[in-house]
Amino acid sequence: MFTEFKRIVHSGFVGFWRNAFVTLTSVLVMTVALFMVATTIFSDYSLESALSELQQKVDVNVYFVTTAAEEEVLSLKTSLEALPDVREVVYTSREDALTEFRNRHRNDELTIQALEELGENPLGASLSIRAQETSQYESIAAFLDEQQDNEDPANPRIDRINFFQNKAAIDKLTDIIDQERSKNGTQAIVLVLIAAFVVFNTIRLVIHNAREEIAVMRLVGASNFFISAPFVISGITQGLISSVLVLIVLYPTLLYREEVFYPFPFFGESDTSQLLFSYFVTDFGHIFLMVVGGGVLIGAIASFLSVRRYLKV
Known part of the structure; x- marks a missing residue:
């Protein structure tokens, strides 16, 4: 069992490097797509922070005669x-x-x-x-x-109550944030589909290049799982490498270009100067799981669908 698993993993990596130009191109495109998805995550966080900060400033003021x-x-x-x-x-x-x-x-x-x-x-x-x-x-x-x-x-006794002026500001900001969140969600879905499509077609091309090898494996009685698993490993590897590259690029980007992600810089200029970078550092475990897990999942699903279509499993 372990020997078979080791062979599958080894075949997956061999296939990855054998088609280095194609797979590295796929990794590059997937890295860009995953990076843009990551920006939507940080944009959502900054939107929530902006709303929360404004909400903390809202109160009801009662002025007396x-x-x-x-x-x-x-x-x-x-x-x-x-x-x-x-x-x-x-x-x-x-x-x-x-x-x-x-x-x-x-x-x-x-x-x-x-x-x-x-x-x-x-x-x-x-x-x-x-x-x-x-x-x-x-x-x-x-x-x-x-x-x-x-x-x-x-x-x-009471001269005026000013809550409704503050409420209008909150409602307006909430509407803006809802629109931005909806736009970010749509953008993330489109980018994920693009990344999956790239991996899907890359694996199809790799399979096409290995068609003679696959034919031989079928002749000797190899199972569909043994044939398809290395290609799935290759897709997972693409997703893993892309995810790690995204995390590496995110660090300096958040440190030096935070305004790219923070859509409302007029909120809390001093308090939020390191908002997103601090979020990246303090919640790195969660971000790591989201980015790497997402990249690996996209690579695995896209490659599985590509292999399944070819083998007609």
């Missing part, structure tokens, strides 16, 4: 914190809001001068609310709308 008492604001804060959908509520007092405003506009003399001329703090307190999940902001906004509707029109 300047006449709202601190006790009323803190009471609403307590009510919000009791909601199961709420992860965090940050309270900003009128004084803190004024300090932040001054710091933000410290180089704007006209604004600071206008503020001084007012003689009083024109800013109200605010609450910044973060949900457990992005999908839960709707229920939080609905709760705040209900609170605002129940207020005395003659003495309101």
